[in-house]
Amino acid sequence: AEMDVDTIWHNGEYVDWEDATTHVLTHGLHYGTGVFEGVRAYDTEEGTAVFRWEEHLDRFYESTKPYDMEIPYTREEITEATMEVIRRNDLDSAYVRPIAYYGYNSLGVSPGDCPTDVAIAAWPWGAYLGDDALENGIKAMVSSWRKHSSSQIPTNAKTTGLYVNSLLAGEEARRNGYKEAIVLNKEGNVAEGPGENIFLVRDGELFTPGLSESILDGITRNTVIELARERGYTVHDNVSISRGELNTADELFFTGSAAEVTPIRQVDNVEIGNGSRGPITEELQTAFFDLVERRTDDHEEWFTYV
Ligand code: PMP
Missing domain, CATH: 3.30.470.10 (Aminotransferase class 4, branched-chain amino acid transferase, N-terminal domain)
Incomplete structure (x- = not known):
């Protein structure tokens, strides 16, 4: 096509x-x-x-x-x-x-x-996981595939070959009726999505796996960390997140250039929070879209006009 x-x-x-x-x-x-x-x-x-x-x-x-x-x-x-x-x-x-x-x-x-x-x-490319995903969130499946360890292949380099793992995880999730996968690292902690970083909200604070967790150093991840801190949130960006913490999170969301800020409303069979986009996710998502569509004038240094 x-x-x-x-x-x-x-x-x-x-x-x-x-x-x-x-x-x-x-x-x-x-x-x-x-x-x-x-x-x-x-x-x-x-x-x-x-x-x-x-x-x-x-x-x-x-x-x-x-x-x-x-x-x-x-x-x-x-x-x-x-x-x-x-x-x-x-x-x-x-x-x-x-x-x-x-x-x-x-x-x-x-x-x-x-x-x-x-x-x-x-x-032209619309919402990566669909317009509905941005508003209502997606169902994600913890993949049976682990992400390559950064000791096996540099996971901080955005290399085409790495995406065979992303395909395996993503397709497994979709075959099982989920929109996207969450991939654990070799240690069994939460790493990221096939093409997204992941954030967890608990008791009003944000958590995202640290760079040593075999993740890509996402630019949207960095953007959301900055936007959250500017709004007074505490962001823990150098932590390990265990699989079980996904289930008990108040809110979860993916970030990525393609996925932008996409809420996760369910992980495996467990509803996250009240099963819809959480309030802090919504606040940061709104801040993100206001920023990138220039409804605010902050961070002008992040834009290159065509
Ligand atoms: N992790 C992986 C594996 C990715 O492919 C992507 C998309 N580039 C991300 C995270 C998010 O990175 P970014 O926000 O820079 O797009």
């Missing part, structure tokens, strides 16, 4: 959607050796604005480091290409997907002389 976009940037050129292809012997296709970002641009009063672009760009380059991969374009070039892709496709709001991957040279596991290919696409 063709997306409603005309132009994709690929290795320095703007190409038509149908020409943005790669060879079947691409290293990244065989071994999962790509790094990518998922970024949102919002339709604001002052025009289309990419949210926290600089932080996404930081993570994009940082993700290459364990793989000794060199993105052969500067930050300025990647930025210009991204803004231009949004402009050329006439998008008011968009989900933006920059990806860098080992391309084709020879097909050993060692990338050898494989080039680093880079592409940037953007397309």
